[in-house]
Amino acid sequence: MHKILLYPHGGSGNHGCEAIVRSTVLLLRPEQGVLFSSACEEDRRYELDGVVRVLPEQRAIRRCSAGYAGAWLRRHVLGVQDAFDRLAFGCIAEEGGPATVALCSGGDNYCYGEPVHIYLQNALLRRAGVPTVLWGCSLEREDMKGRMLEDLRAFDLIVARESLTCDALRECGCSRTVLYPDPAFALPVKEAALPEGWKEGNMVGVNVSPLIIRHEGRAGAVMENYARLVEYLLEATDMNVALIPHVVWPGNDDRKPLGELQERFGHTGRVVMIGDAPCEELKGYIARCRFLVAARTHASIAAYSTGVPTLVVGYSVKARGIARDLFGTEDGYVLPVQALDAPDDLRKAFVRMMEREDAMKSAYAEKIPAYRERLALLPGELSVLLKRS
Template sequence: MNLLLYPHGGSGNHGCEAIVRSTIQLFSQYKTILFSIRPEQDYKVGLGKICIIEKESSPIRKISFSYLKAFLCYYVLHDKDAFEKIHFKPIISSITKDNLLLSIGGDNYCYGMPSYIYLINKICKRKQCKTILWGCSIEPESIKEDMLDDLKSYTHIFARESITYQALYEKGIRQVSLIPDPAFTLSCKNLPLPQKFTEFNTVGINLSPLIMNNEKINGITIKNYIALIRYILEHTDMQIALIPHVVWEQNDDRKPLASLYQEFKGTGRVVFIADHNAEELKGFIARCRFLVAARTHASIAGYSTQVPTLVIGYSVKARGIARDLFGNEEHYVLPVQSLQKEDELVKKFQWLQVHEKEIRQHYQAFMPQYIGKLNELKTKLNELL
């Protein structure tokens, strides 16, 4: 049996890469084929060494028999998926009862109707192929009609936090388990530290355009980050490492982080970490004293290496993961939509400082059994198969 992973936006999002790497590690007994939107990014970070990489789609050639067939199906038989079936032929042709399909996006159901996933699931159901929704987060209020029907079609769903799990269960979905995000098991690779990065006395800072797009007051997010860095420089002896985790052209963490670097590079206490693969980025995060993160998988890298972490969140995934780790998200997540004043991030960080020791003690006691839940997956998968 082969494991087919889809949809994958490309490893320029190192959270996507982290899910792929950790999933392959968990299910090493299977041959894995990764269907990707941007295979070149996956080869760049080395995923070609651990799985087969295929492009998930192919161009639609208008002068072809398949296009003529799709044209007739769409306009005569009213098959609304006719052209998508041509476009996504590479993955559709691989759907057989001998393969297990894992939908690995994590939050693909958080950004409107994922019509491509709906199509793949319909074909899988018709071919009696087993499907798993893997490590997902879903906003409870978005689970309506078409989405609910699609979710019910999965052989099994693994929710990565309890808010999503509870929402699915309340909607009548019973083929669901609560299991941590697989990236909690991602390996950590330690590269040499750059100058100005003092091991275990550096604050890792991650900022993304995505959370800035969700702010209610224009510019309030960057003002909070500037206030935080100024506070750290003036009131502590800690260094600061600016750490990007997504480098897609249209959604690149390096752009807002670069503006922060320009603001503070003259202090001699701020370092800008270049792009690296997910394991190497986790290695930098693991050697921080604190982490302030906008990206979910940057925060997971911090949590799983027991770094006291504050998340600037915008969705259910940040709240749900923090709630499962700490019992509540009050002190561990600052919703970007709630930002009103420029000192709110500083106040949250100060709480983290005061409670650093007890947070680390909690990690030591709680994290082994939390991550250990991922060991249940092999048993669960054998039951499903």
């Protein structure tokens, strides 16, 4: 692979976004990788610039420039509504060229309303003749319509990360859709120093996010259920608890709800808070847990890929699809956050999951090596695409 462009990227403070970039570059091994980011300083803080060239997704527009004058005329004379956006985002297409493929880092970027700036970046790249790939995506079936469906059908290739999305895309006429595991299944583990209170081989990792709290069906249900779970672990088992954040963005920071649990239970000496760290280190902590309860998709992928039995508190197709592909069903492996009502719902689901500990490890032993073999085919898939272009 000569050159890949990765976009859009909101910043490595979401360690799932960071994991996708790191594992993609590891899998494809391009001669040159370029990441267009809306948070370049954040990416440098986690040393992602050691893996790819990190560039701002938008360039500054100087008023006293020919570009600004041209955009002004197109906007105010010709009525081109996004003329200034086209100028700002044009740097992405300018990086393209022969033997270049552009990976629109799908994840769930198409799951939160109309991603108009992604449509624009896609259009600019296509106009420049750069093959575009929707990379490792999950989408809700009901969103595949109108302008979004038109954009999806224009991709040269769509790589879905779970079968629910893959099947829905094909049903909607996106015939150039293939199924591969999320690239983060191939993310390496990096072990860091363990905090005081860590009980080797007998920790339950706990991850909760403001995002699932926003999807709860009853106000307060999520934190009430998580608190009951931690109470159960401390009173009825000999396991300790590791609170593991996976996103630390302002306004969407896992450390806030996890901090509430730490404040409530920290005095026991059996509950430890893991600090913010790059995704490979977070995966290292998760890999050393006995069980994980996760709200974030890439926290669960870190656990799945290292054989840690995991219960996901999910809200969308991505959690259901990834679990169904691994275990044959999402029932018992994903607890929909919207269904949390009684204070003990999460505790009961966790106990049922614990009873399947050996069966889950057997499923991992069968599936995860096959996932890695499948991911190893991705460079060939993209090479064929470049030859067709």
